[in-house]
Each structure stands twice: as structure tokens, then as C-alpha cells.
Amino acid sequence: MLPLDFILFLQIIIFLFITPGTPRVVIVSYSMNYGVRNCIWTALGDITANFIQATLVIFVLGTFFLDNPNFLNFFKWIGIIYLLYLAYDVYKSSPKNINSKIITSKNIFSFFKDGFLVAGTSPKAWLFFPLIFPQFIDFNSNYIVQFFILITTYVVLDFLSLIGYALLAQKLILWIKANPKTINTISASVLVVIALIIIVTQQY
Secondary structure (H helix, E strand, O other): OOOHHHHHHHHHHHHHHHOOOHHHHHHHHHHHOOOOOHHHHHHHHHHHHHHHHHHHHHHHHOHHHHHHHHHHHHHHHHHHHHHHHHHHHHHHHHOOOOOOOOOOOHHHHHHHHHHHHHHHHHHHHHHHHOOOOOOOOOOOOOOOHHHHHHHHHHHHHHHHHHHHHHHHHHHHHHHHHOOOOOHHHHHHHHHHHHHHHHHOOOOO
């Protein structure tokens, strides 16, 4: 049995995924600095966090976040601090030479962790899963099957969109070689702006 309004759910998440947000900014920067292959681990970290968030909301927390906004506020500030750290890290990193064989200083766990924490501390994600995600599940029917259909659709499309951004960024690598600090400065600035927007607009 398909979840309620499955097509509408698809339309909503596709719109979310094609809209540049924090995970996409990080992926673009990492693609140019470390290559698409390493971005796979960042994308896996992102969708792992989303899977845990959805599972907690449907099976454990329910309306907890709605009744206890202080917890959302806590995640908000953790996310802001981490965004500012990432902005600094991105700004200081050097775009890789596409002909270079130098091994990156970041390991697999570091790439996974960055994707996991960016998604896991995102206030938008913690609002999407409690407020929107359950609206597409009929809890009077086999909601476990519906949950797995929805979350599988979500994480697969999310992963593909992140890798799509990484591949697109690689198309710009020749331009980046001629402007080595430009993308890092832009990416770091966007991350700082996103953090400021969250501070101003996300009130719980």
C-alpha cells in the first residue's frame, strides 16, 4: 500500500532537494576540494542522519519536539556553531589539483561525520520530519510499510541529488583552478549567511 498522497510527497522533497541548502553547499565545496568520491561518504552521512531523524519522529518522539521547543532551539544552536566551523574549514582549505595524487588529510569518517552533523543538526530537518513527514502516513493502516516506502524514497533521492551537485561542481574544476580561492570564499560566505538566517528566522 502506498502512503497517502505519495505523488505530492515526491513533489515536495524534489523541490527541497533541488533548492541549494546547507548540505548542497558543503557537497559542492568538498567536491572541488576533495573530489566526488569522497563526497559519497558525506552524502551517506547526510542520509543516515535523516533516516535516524525520521525513525525517531515516527516511532519514538512523536509530538515531543512540538511540545518541547527548547530541544529544537538546542539543535538550532549546535547546528549554527557547526556551520560556522565548517565555513572556517572550507575557507582555509585549498582546492585540489585534478592532476595531483596527494592524499587528502581528511579521512572517510571525517567526511561521513560532516554530512551527518550538518543534516543531524539542521532545524529544517527537525521541523520537516515531525510536521510534514507524518502527514503522508495513514496510522490506521500498516504504517510501518508506509514509513519504509517514504523514507527509502527520501534518502535515495536525497543521495542522488547530493551526488548530482558534486558532479556538477566537478564540471567547474577548470575554472576553479584559475580562481583557486573564489569558490571557497563563496561557499564559506554562504554557510555564514545560512547560519545568520537561521539565527534570525528560526524561532521556537
